[in-house]
Amino acid sequence: MTDLIASLGLSTDLSLAIQILILGWGGIFIVMFVIYVISLALARLFPPSKEA
Secondary structure (H helix, E strand, C coil): CHHHHHHCCCCHHHHHHHHHHHHHHHHHHHHHHHHHHHHHHHHHHCCCCCCC
């Protein structure tokens, strides 16, 4: 990944900023996926009542 960004001829600061941006967005999607899986598991363990 670092080689790809370096091959674009960007400055080191911009290169580091892009790496942090990509890691940040990746982290957001991982956390959202984990929350989704946990919510599915909880919905199976404790299904909503039919009375509500």
